[in-house]
Amino acid sequence: MTEIKKEYKNFIEEIIEEDIANNKHGARIHTRFPPEPNGYLHIGHCKAIWISFGLAAKYGGKTNLRFDDTNPTTEETAYVDSIKKDIKWLGFDWEDREYYASDYFPQLFDFAKKLISKGLAYVDDSTAEEISEQKGSPDKPGKESPFRNRSIDENLDLFQKMKDGVFEDGAKVLRVKLDMNSPNMHMRDPVIYRIKKETHHRTGDEWCIYPMYDFAHGQSDSIEEITHSLCSLEFKHHRPLYNWFIENLEIFPSRQIEFARMNVAYMITSKRKLLKLVQEGLVSSWEDPRMPTLSGMRRRGFPPMALREFCAKTGVAKRDNVIEIELLESVVRQSLNKTTDRVHAVLDPLKVIITNYPEGQEEIMIATNNPEDENSGTREIPFSREVYIEKSDFAEEAPNRKYFRMAPGRNVRLKNGYILHCEDYKKNEAGEITEVHCTYYPDSKSGSDTSGIKAKGTLHWVSAAHAIEAEVRIYDRLFTDPTPTAHEGVDFLDFYNKDSLKVIEKAYLEPSLKSAKDGDQFQFMRTGYFIVDRDSNDDKLVFNRTLTLKDSWGKKQKKS
C-alpha cells in the first residue's frame, strides 16, 4: 500500500518548472545565497538558505555562496568564517563556488564607465543632504541635480579621479540618469558609487570607491550567470532597477524573485537589536543558547535537520507572517525524540531512603537507551538503598484522584527499578521536606516483575551513592512578548525575559553520563532534552536544556 501524497508547489517552484519547460537558459537552474559578512546568520537567513540551496538541489541545479562585501565599514573576515560554518552545519554545500562581490570590483568599475559612455550616469557633487532633498518624497516629484548634464567626457574624467583618490569621502558620487519623477524612489537617479577611504577586509586599500548594493548585487548575479535570484520582499522595489541595469549593460538576464521573510514569535532578527542584547550583557554572546542565531541554536541543541524541516513546514509565500514558536519546538522535539538516548537525571533532588533495602547492597538495572530506536541498545544503572527523586514528584498529600506521583501510603514505580511504597517523610524547622522513607517490593523488579502490584506513576531517579554532579542551564524564550519590536513607543528590551536563564549548580545524573562529550544530546527522562555545553571540562559537566518535554499534566495543574 503506497500512500498517495499530494505534492504542493510553491510559487517559486512553479516559476522554475515553467522555465525548465520552456528550456530557458537551457533548463539550467543556478541560485545564490548572498550574505553580507557583517554579522552572524540567524533564523531568518536559515529560511533564505533553505530556499536557495534547497530549490537548486531539487531541480538539479547549483547554488553559489557569494559574500556581498561592498561596504568596508562594516565587514570582517571573522564573519565570513562563521557564515561558512553555519551554512555547512545546516547541511548545505556550495562546493567550490565561493565568490565575493569584491572580486568583481574591476568589472563593476568598467560597467560604470560603460553607463557613463552611454550618457546614462553622471558624477554628482551634491552633498548627501542635497541629494536626499532632490529625491523628494513618493507623492511629490523630485528635482534634477544641477550636475546632471555634465558631458560624457567630463564624467569619465571625474569618475576616474574618484577612483584615483583625488577627492575626499562624500565629495562626489556617481549616479544613474533615470527619472526624478518616478513613484519608485529607487528610480530617482540612484547613487551607484561612493568614495570611502577605508580598508576593505579583502581588497585592502586598493579601492577608495565602492559600488552600492544596487550596482553590485544584480551585476554579480549576471557575472555568475545566476538564473533565479531569490530574495526577500523588501527588495521588490529594486527589481525595476535590477532589470534596467541588465538591459542597459547588456549582461546576462538573471531574474529576481521575491518571497516573504520568515518571522518567528519571540525571536528577533534585527542585527542591530541582537547586537544590543550582546552589548548590554543580556546574553553572553552571539552564540548564547537563547539567541536566534544559527550558532546560538546549535549550542542550544536544535538539530539542523529540525531547522530544515521547520523551513519546509512554514512554506514559501508572499504574505507577512509570524510563525508560532510551538511549531519550531515541535519539529525539534520530533527530531530529538528519534535520536537521543534516555537517561536518568534529577534536577531538583529529594532523598528517598528505602528502609527495607539492605545497607551497603547494590544491584544493576538494565535500561533501554532509546525505545524509538531498536539499534540503540541498553545500558546499566546502579541501584542502592538511597536514591534521589525530583522534589516535584513528592507531595505530603495527593491533591486529587488524578495525582499519581509519590505521596505517603501510595505506590510508585521507579523507572527501570522497583515499585516503592511510601511510608513517611521528614521535615526541617523551615518546613521543608528533607527525606522520604519508602519500602520496596523485592519481586517488582523491572523486567521480572511478578508482584502483580500496579503503580500508576513512574518516576526517574538516581542512586545517591553513584550519582555524578553537573551544572544545568535552563533556558526559556528571550522575550515575554511574541513580537517585541512591533510595539510603537516601547523599547524591545522592555520585553526582555529576566527568567530566560536559570542555572542549576548541582544536578544529579546517572553515572553513565560521566563520559558525555561536548555536543552530545540526551533526553533526561520526564524533564526534557539536553545537550552538553562546550563550557564542560574534565572536572565539570555543563548541560543546556534544549527544550522541555510536552507537559500536559503540568498544564492542567496550572489551569486549576
Added chain:
RNA sequence: AGAACUGUAGUGUAAUGGUGAGCACAUUAGUCUUUGACACUAAUAGUCUAAGUUCAAAUCUUAGCAGUUCUACCA
C-alpha cells in the same frame, strides 16, 4: 500622502473557475503507556467587505477596508 505587494480556522500553509475548502502546529476530550513523553482516536475552528462576470468564484473584474514595503553616499 503616492506607488507596489499581500489578505483562507488561533498560527503557518494548500486548493492553478467545478473537492464535503485539505494539511501541520496549537487548543479540547479520550485511548495507550514502566517517561503524565511518544503513539493513536475524535472534536472545535476559516475564504477581509461589497458589488459584478459565470451554469459554477477562495480563485476572474471593480470598489472599499486592512497590513506590509519604499522616501540611506547600508545590504
